[in-house]
Amino acid sequence: MLVDYYRKLNYYKQLIPNTIENKNLLEGLKKHGFIISNLSPIKDIIRAYKNQESLINMPQYKEARIEYLKLTGNNTKNADIKWYSLFEGPKSVKWLAMRINRFDLHEFYYKIWSNQTHGTDLSTKVLISGDDGNGAVVQLRNMEEAQSIAELTIMFSLVIFNLMMSKTISMHKKEYAEWFLWYRDKHRNPIAQPIK
Template sequence: MGTHPIEELLPRKTDQILQLALDAYSSSIDEVVNFGTHIILWDYKKKRDGKDNHIPTLFLRNIIEIGDSISILIKSSSIDPSKILIRSLLENFFQLLYMLEKDEKERAQCFMIYKAVNDLKYYKKFISSDPSSKGLFSKLEKDQSDFDITNLLDRDDFIKAIESKSSILKKPEFKDVYEEYLRTKKIGNGRNPNWYSLYDGPKNIEQLSTHLRRVYYYEFFYRSFSQNVHISDLFKGLALVGIDKAQMIQIRDFEDCHTVFIATNKILLALFIEYVQKRIPERNQEFRFWFNSFYPEYDKLVQKGQIKYKK
């Protein structure tokens, strides 16, 4: 319809000097993401038996996609939204490192069981004969009485999904892991445990980061960016301009772009080092060649420090 934004609140045109810096940060992340696609291909092509052997590859693919999304946001100076993605990036990072740490096959199966159980819980809500559907009906009636859920009930694709997920839980190769899942759930008073909590593993992301000796990433990136996820940093949108006076800060504020850039690449590079070493060590020389050629330029951007620019 051609509506123009309030320029002071949402500037669509970025200052040229600032854009050059944002482009440099974005391009640096792009280079890491691009190389990550080669790691995915190397790993995928390696001959391995069993679906569980591709779980780490799928984790890596998800991490690469998140990194790519952060690059796009940085280029557009959408820095605060990218912090939310870094939290997601770190959750994937910690979980994948834990899976690669040891007993990879067993831990991949733990994830598969966890995923199957949670998917079943969701799909069964849309089966009219299942008790959980009554609870969903009741909630929707109180929330939106005009919403007709009958179109979603007993769908063929949901029924097939339930059959597929149920078959995983019945497979002999998953028997021990599923029993461990049920044991861990019982200890937790019936609450569904995280997959990495099985076999007396860490109970949450903080404990997971401590177990992996990656507390730095948790404290300086995950915890510090949590305010953007939980809305506790809502007042960041205001800046004091005098006693009892404040003004609204522009959307697409570039503050913290340097920190977000460093955090993204730091997480991706740390993961690549572990991943290549654990999953495809025969590609380590190729990885090191790329890393040694990439790192000097990356380090120059890091050492330049925060952008000095007056808004």
């Protein structure tokens, strides 16, 4: 959470006139901007910055704040870190998945969905040859994937429920295991079930 607060603080800082960050932003817009090449002063930006700064300086964030500043050196150029990098954490989602023994989920779900969500698989999955021979774009919400997405959503919900239950009402673990086996047999593959 604190990393996101700092990200917002740094964003506000570049919008405050006459700061180094603002100067860098304006130069970048002037040289490389597509739609926006200049900025008008933004009303109440200093107040928004100070509010964000006071949020970051709240006592409950002291330990995380010290760690964040240690990693970034209080330099906005180094400020684009992820929350899981704090306290000698991993540097990427892949390494995070390995650290918490969820590498399989990263490789077979997150990575694929991330590519689709961020459009990095355009050349292989989205841009296709249309029926008329011209180029076509597959819709983002592909109905062919709806069933597998629904099944995976239920599966991940059950995994999360199991983890929460083991931490809060572990005395019911046996009952849950019995229910889960029943649920899996009854609902996991409804197409294979005979209609009664």
